[in-house]
Amino acid sequence: MNAPALYLALPIAAALSVYFLFPFRPRLAIFISTVLAAGMAWFASVLPFDAPITVLGHPIPISGSLSLLGRQFIFAPSQRSAVLFLFIGGAALFGGSLATPRNRLLLPVGWVVLSLFSASLFVQPFLYAAFFLFLSVLFLSLLLSDSTHPVPRGAVRWISYSALGMLFLLLAGSELSTLNNLPKDPGDLQLLLVQLCLGFGLLISFPPFHFWLPDVVDDSSPYSVSFILSLYIGSVIFLLLRFLDGFSWLRMSPDVYLALQAGGVGMCLVGGGFSVFQNRLGRSVGYLSLCNLGALLLSLSIPGPAGAQMAMVILAARGFSLLVWGVSFHALRPTHSGDRLEDLRGVASTRPLAFSAALLSGLSLVGAPGLISFPPLWALLRELAGASASGALGLLLPLSLLLSLAAGVLSVFRFARPMLTFAVSLPLSVEKSRSLRAFLLASLFLLVFLGIFPQIYLPLMANSANAFVNIMGTN
Amino acid sequence: MPSGFFLIGYFCLLGGTSLLIVFRSWNRSLSALALQSIGLGLVSFQITPPPVAVAKTTVGLFAVALLALTLSREKQAAGDEENPPVQALFRVSLLLFLFSSIVALFPQLTGVFREPPAGISFAALCLICSGLLNLGLAEHPLRSAASLLTILQGFELGYLWIEQSLLVLALLAVTDLAMVLVMIILYSHAAPEAPAESRVAS
Known part of the structure; x- marks a missing residue:
């Protein structure tokens, strides 16, 4: 069994299933989604990478690596807790939708986004996570506008900011991957920091890139907004931590922590x-x-x-x-x-x-x-x-x-x-x-x-x- | 790749992106976007294998077709904006300012994509900057989609020099098409409101 494939494909299959089930049995669809997401969270926490699992007497070896279009998706044991965190969050949000007005797209979009977030955790090199985060923005924006909330202005702004954020992160990532040590030239370091700050600033809606937020909370379903502000922002923070985790000189640079302090205060x-x-x-x-x-x-x-x-x-x-x-x-x-x-x-x-x-x-x-x-x-x-x-x-x-x-x-x-x-x-x-x-x-x-x-x-x-x-x- | 094709591609790309800013009617804007996508393919022949360049053009044209199909279903020139000569001249002046700024700052900006050939770098920067300008001028969701597509195409042209793995190429193509599709869906939710808004405005 291939663990990354399971966490990428099963949510997509679940998305398709609940999309067709929801119009007939909405409560059942919500129940299945909640239980399945919680089950996947539990499975991520107990998944043995060094020994096969036994199902009905048959040993099934577990592979933590998937090769797709020439790149690797790796589910490392250290990532268990992150996947657990993500899917518990998903299960809570699916369960909470029981108490809100019915929205046929909420569950399928939630599942697709969980798959994309998993891909952003597994993909190597991890800077390509920016692609998956942008794709998740595109799917999540579908929740922001429907027949009862027809004004798409906030969603369009969010997509625009996120697209620009993705581009800055990809540029910074490509630059970072060529540098193994702290850049000697202060100009290089400043350029990288500007790219990273702009990229993450656009993705986490750092002022003045937050203008989509008032529009979205005014014109969209509050539950969809809470979905975005919790799960999506969580994934962006995970990516930020992966940047810090992946590059030692970035982690050691005092300028990075100063930028985080200034951002936090702001x-x-x-x-x-x-x-x-x-x-x-x-x-x-x-x-x-x-x-x-x-x-x-x-x-x-x-x-x-x-x-x-x-x-x-x-x-x-x-x-x-x-x-x-x-x-x-x-x-x-x-x-x-x-x-x-x-x-x-x-x-x-x-x-x-x-x-x-x-x-x-x-x-x-x-x-x-x-x-x-x-x-x-x-x-x-x-x-x-x-x-x-x-x-x-x-x-x-x-x-x-x-x-x-x-x-x-x-x-x-x-x-x-x-x-x-x-x-x-x-x-x-x-x-x-x-x-x-x-x-x-x-x-x-x-x-x-x-x-x-x-x-x-x-x-x-x-x-x-x-x-x-x-x-x-x-x- | 003969340099003649490259020059034709350059002409299509810069012409398309300029006309996309100047025109406010959808028929012309979509033609300009199609021209830009063809130019993108021809220019990217210089740094990528032909199938990749063809794929880039195909994705661009497919996005144009999706936008055209959506607008044709409205049975009206939805989103067509008035374009008096003064406004068109204003946009032309903005374009001139933009291109002259890029030319002036070009030596400093080539490092953004790790020093690709000057032609590629210039074309990518022109697309990104004109896309940003158009995004700022756009009010209509589909025009925002066209502007974002321009920005993404510019980035892809420069990023091709850095990264040509199959996964990245596929993700870039999926990103372009998914962005246009989502904007179309968002627009379709808002579309019934448009006539009422325009009535109020009039």
């Missing part, structure tokens, strides 16, 4: 600043996700295993917070009403669970205490406070994190106030859909429970960083 400040002045809840949470991305970049700016492990934990907590936000925002904003401050007046009385979940997930994105994102962000804050005395950006690093937290709390408070304005005409009730109620209750519980007892998920998520053997080997 995203925290821009995201926090913009989120406070938004009049639409979707946009506000979109900007809070930028703050979270800033925290991710700041964690990557800490050299060595600690930074990578913190990034993995922040990514996981971010994914869960965005998943909860996607579902709760759907419930708060039915298809035909808006999400402006005045549109949300009194919704806390008609949809209390969705209101609470939207609020807590927004707060969780900026690391409010007691919620799932708090433990990794607290650890990051401590690291940054310790390192700030010697760093080039000094106290600005921990301060930007704290400012984004304050801005996030203020922004959530601005939206909570009108939502809590109870009118006589709006009777107190709960969400009608049983699956939505169950999902929101469970997610509210988990947002708080995992925030109080982080030891349950922290080690598992931190272990995902083991995929980056060189980073994890440095001290």
Whole structure:
């Protein structure tokens, strides 16, 4: 059995199957997708590479390498945790779709994207991952526009930025592959850094390349947006870590960490600043996700295993917070009403669970205490406070994190106030859909429970960083 | 490859990309995009085996055919924009500025693709820069698709000098076609809204 082929082909087969099954049995399609994705995640964690597996008494040897069109796709044992991370995320997002309005494309696109993300992890040389990430952008953008969300402006902008990002990364990658040591010429190093910064900046929507985000959260299905902001951004961060892992001189260069620090501070400040002045809840949470991305970049700016492990934990907590936000925002904003401050007046009385979940997930994105994102962000804050005395950006690093937290709390408070304005005409009730109620209750519980007892998920998520053997080997 | 073909290819490529910026009617824009794709194939003969160059042209023409088919189904000149002489002249002036900037900065820019032959490098940079300019001017999703295709074709021309593995060539072709197809699908969702918007505008 060929492991890379399995993880590339099985999701495509699943995509085709659920596409045709969904119109007749949507719940069954969602159930199959969730179980299969979780099963593939489990299989990735137990897959033996050094011994054959026995099925019905027959030994089946496992191959970790696939040759396709002259290039290798390699599933190395160190990548188990990354694949596990990816498919658990996929399973959670598939399962969450049970509580959102039906979208026939969500599951097939999700499966195709999982296949493309797997390809981006396996392909050698890894710089070709940029191709697969761009292809995943193309597929994911199909979720952003449909008959109920007909304005494709944000999707077109996202595709444009991502295409340019892909080109910069391919150029930087081709340059990097010819260099084995730190370039002697400072001009070469600067050119490479500019290419890498532009490439990743375009892919992770670093300001000013974030202008697709407000359009997308305004005009698209919130659940699709949460799918993109969690799974896709996660894959881009994986690629960034692979760049750092693959080139020792890049890992050793202080300029790279300075660029990550500047990027993190910029995203925290821009995201926090913009989120406070938004009049639409979707946009506000979109900007809070930028703050979270800033925290991710700041964690990557800490050299060595600690930074990578913190990034993995922040990514996981971010994914869960965005998943909860996607579902709760759907419930708060039915298809035909808006999400402006005045549109949300009194919704806390008609949809209390969705209101609470939207609020807590927004707060969780900026690391409010007691919620799932708090433990990794607290650890990051401590690291940054310790390192700030010697760093080039000094106290600005921990301060930007704290400012984004304050801005996030203020922004959530601005939206909570009108939502809590109870009118006589709006009777107190709960969400009608049983699956939505169950999902929101469970997610509210988990947002708080995992925030109080982080030891349950922290080690598992931190272990995902083991995929980056060189980073994890440095001290 | 005779140099005559290369010159014809160069003429087609630069002419196509220039006309794509100047024209605002779809019939002419698609013809310009087709001309550009033919030029791309002829120019890339200089650095790649003939089948690869033919494949490049075929992918470009296929993308043009997809765009043409989509627009023909609308039974109207969807996305045709008014193009008074002043606007056309403005675009021509932008083009002149663009080409003169590339010529002026060319010695510094050749390193981007690891020093390919000067003709290839210049053609690739012209395509990328004119595609970026057109992307900035584009409002219509399909025009954005044409602009992105121009950028990708320019990049492919330069990247061919660096990398010619089969997987990369296939991925580049898939990327071009998938991008155009996705833009068409996005446009098809938005298309029913277009007449209403234009009514409001008028």
